[in-house]
Amino acid sequence: xxxxxxxxxxxxxxxxxxxxxxxxxxxxxxxxxxxxxxxxxxxxxxxxxxxxxxxxxxxxxxxxxxxxxxxxxxxxxxxxxxxxxxxxxxxxxxxxxxxxxxxxxxxxxxxxxxxxxxxxxxxxxxxxxxxxxxxxxxxxxxxxxxxxxxxxxxxxxxxxxxxxxxxxxxxxxxxxxxxxxxxxxxxxxxxxxxxxxxxxxxxxxxxxxxxxxxxxxxxxxxxxxxxxxxxxxxxxxxxxxxxxxxxxxxxxxxxxxxxxxxxxxxxxxxxxxxxxxxxxxxxxxxxxxxxxxxxxxxxxxxxxxxxxxxxxxxxxxxxxxxxxxxxxxxxxxxxxxxxxxxxxxxxxxxxxxxxxxxxxxxxxxxxxxxxxxxxxxxxxxxxxxxxx
Amino acid sequence: xxxxxxxxxxxxxxxxxxxxxxxxxxxxxxxxxxxxxxxxxxxxxxxxxxxxxxxxxxxxxxxxxxxxxxxxxxxxxxxxxxxxxxxxxxxxxxxxxxxxxxxxxxxxxxxxxxxxxxxxxxxxxxxxxxxxxxxxxxxxxxxxxxxxxxxxxxxxxxxxxxxxxxxxxxxxxxxxxxxxxxxxxxxxxxxxxxxxxxxxxxxxxxxxxxxxxxxxxxxxxxxxxxx
Numbered sequence: 001x002x003x004x005x006x007x008x009x010x011x012x013x014x015x016x017x018x019x020x021x022x023x024x025x026x027x028x029x030x031x032x033x034x035x036x037x038x039x040x041x042x043x044x045x046x047x048x049x050x051x052x053x054x055x056x057x058x059x060x061x062x063x064x065x066x067x068x069x070x071x072x073x074x075x076x077x078x079x080x081x082x083x084x085x086x087x088x089x090x091x092x093x094x095x096x097x098x099x100x101x102x103x104x105x106x107x108x109x110x111x112x113x114x115x116x117x118x119x120x121x122x123x124x125x126x127x128x129x130x131x132x133x134x135x136x137x138x139x140x141x142x143x144x145x146x147x148x149x150x151x152x153x154x155x156x157x158x159x160x161x162x163x164x165x166x167x168x169x170x171x172x173x174x175x176x177x178x179x180x181x182x183x184x185x186x187x188x189x190x191x192x193x194x195x196x197x198x199x200x201x202x203x204x205x206x207x208x209x210x211x212x213x214x215x216x217x218x219x220x221x222x223x224x225x226x227x228x229x230x231x232x233x234x235x236x237x238x239x240x241x242x243x244x245x246x247x248x249x250x251x252x253x254x255x256x257x258x259x260x261x262x263x264x265x266x267x268x269x270x271x272x273x274x275x276x277x278x279x280x281x282x283x284x285x286x287x288x289x290x291x292x293x294x295x296x297x298x299x300x301x302x303x304x305x306x307x308x309x310x311x312x313x314x315x316x317x318x319x320x321x322x323x324x325x326x327x328x329x330x331x332x333x334x335x336x337x338x339x340x341x342x343x344x345x346x347x348x349x350x351x352x353x354x355x356x357x358x359x360x361x362x363x364x365x366x367x368x369x370x371x372x373x374x375x376x377x378x379x380x381x382x383x384x385x386x387x388x
Numbered sequence: 389x390x391x392x393x394x395x396x397x398x399x400x401x402x403x404x405x406x407x408x409x410x411x412x413x414x415x416x417x418x419x420x421x422x423x424x425x426x427x428x429x430x431x432x433x434x435x436x437x438x439x440x441x442x443x444x445x446x447x448x449x450x451x452x453x454x455x456x457x458x459x460x461x462x463x464x465x466x467x468x469x470x471x472x473x474x475x476x477x478x479x480x481x482x483x484x485x486x487x488x489x490x491x492x493x494x495x496x497x498x499x500x501x502x503x504x505x506x507x508x509x510x511x512x513x514x515x516x517x518x519x520x521x522x523x524x525x526x527x528x529x530x531x532x533x534x535x536x537x538x539x540x541x542x543x544x545x546x547x548x549x550x551x552x553x554x555x556x557x558x559x560x561x562x563x564x565x566x567x568x569x570x571x572x573x574x575x576x577x578x579x580x581x582x583x584x585x586x587x588x589x590x591x592x593x594x595x596x597x598x599x600x601x602x603x604x605x606x607x608x609x610x611x612x613x614x615x
Binding site for chain 2: 003006007010011013014015336337340341342343344345346347348350
């Protein structure tokens with residue numbers, strides 16, 4: 001251990017309160033900038049990586065941010081739905097594989113994502129246990145959902161009722177867990193996936209009930225030679241079972257059913273360009289490049305961060321001045337000590353080295369405290385925000 | 389170090405010394421002063437006569453305007469500040485009236501302080517061993533891990549003496565080393581300082597106001613005229 005280091009360490013240890021206050025001052029100054037930097041880096045990387053893995057998103061006109069955030073991260077406001085006819089059109093065009101999403105529902109407080117089997121291929125999702133949902137009424141859980149809810153294959157999960165006081169609203173659907181996805185570290189870990197049909201049943205667009213001919217009492221509004229009209233008293237199944245699965249049906253044509261967004265996986269770069277060109281002039285739908293949208297969004301965040309950084313610099317300068325005053329006062333208070341060292345023959349550079357070492361130790365301790373605090377803050381924030 | 393070169397010769401030689409502080413009427417003039425190696429001398433004189441200034445000149449802390457101050461073969465006025473500091477820490481041991489120990493260091497660390505503040509002195513196991521041995525000889529061997537503020541005045545001065553003796557200097561300069569001690573401790577500490585300096589062959593120059601101590605030294609120097 002060098003003499004300067006030993007003397008500096010001893011001096012700091014001899015004045016624990018003064019040293020702690022100084023280190024805490026430095027730590028508080030550095031804490032927020034480090035935490036913000038870590039958060040921006042962490043979420044920025046995560047957001048951009050997910051966006052890069054998603055070539056195009058098709059959706060109804062409206063907020064670009066809502067469409068991308070909802071379709072990629074299952075967060076934010078649910079965009080205006082568009083019809084399955086758009087999906088069928090993409091499919092017929094043959095330029096891309098359309099992956100429709102219906103993200104309007106939730107189950108156990110987690111996003112319920114109705115989608116096609118292509119979604120699992122697009123995101124390279126595989127089951128850690130069980131299998132992907134094949135039947136109506138089945139779901140597969142993201143790893144974090146399974147862990148948090150303590151659910152596994154063979155368990156069941158209720159969808160959330162969207163409107164508690166709407167008597168006409170669909171009842172929660174009891175879904176069967178067919179599998180649990182392997183952990184990815186991304187948004188898929190925090191969602192519940194099912195087929196589009198299951199999502200539509202959960203949303204009340206499709207339903208299952210006993211045969212109309214067997215209904216009686218208030219469940220039948222009218223029965224004549226034209227047919228049977230059933231009323232709201234009709235008892236619908238809130239669970240899909242092998243016995244009642246055949247009774248589930250959707251009213252209206254397949255093209256009328258809603259989706260909140262469609263991920264498009266173009267078959268080639270040329271197909272991607274053609275697709276974008278094809279939708280460019282349309283006002284009833286929009287096709288977005290998620291990476292461009294997310295970089296734009298992050299650009300806004302970074303512009304805000306510049307102001308934050310400027311504020312941090314000002315606080316840093318204030319702290320540096322505060323430290324300079326402390327050092328100057330300390331030099332005055334320790335004049336006698338410096339004189340003794342000089343008389344004994346202390347090297348001229350030694351006093352400067354001694355003061356620099358003391359300052360470095362305090363700033364270093366402050367930086368370590370700030371880093372630890374920032375890591376804690378980021379962990380707490382991540383718990384609140386959740387992984388993206 | 390040049391200690392072997394001066395052993396048995398002249399340890400301190402002042403010729404034609406003139407010094408004054410800028411803006412002050414005070415003036416120190418010494419025509420000639422020689423101290424042989426291994427001898428002890430005491431400097432006396434009224435307050436303000438320049439006793440402490442003389443010690444500072446002998447240690448190279450101050451530099452004479454005229455004349456020469458040569459200690460252990462080294463002419464202080466012929467060298468710059470950095471060289472004087474290096475030479476001082478190697479060849480001059482200093483003892484102060486107020487002890488000037490560092491409160492944030494232990495007694496042991498205070499003893500080896502010269503080795504912590506200049507790269508010319510290297511702190512190693514041998515030096516640490518010598519420090520322990522010296523502390524034992526001065527009666528502070530059991531106090532090495534304690535802080536100076538927990539020691540008596542006499543113990544503190546012993547620590548300061550150990551710090552001055554450890555680098556085995558050719559010249560030991562003590563400015564009122566017993567000024568803060570009670571009469572009984574004064575004699576004990578002074579005897580220790582003189583005997584340790586003598587046993588190490590170091591030249592000792594002490595400033596004091598206490599005329600009852602003069603008999604402990606080989607020579608008495610009264611400023612205003614060399615006795």
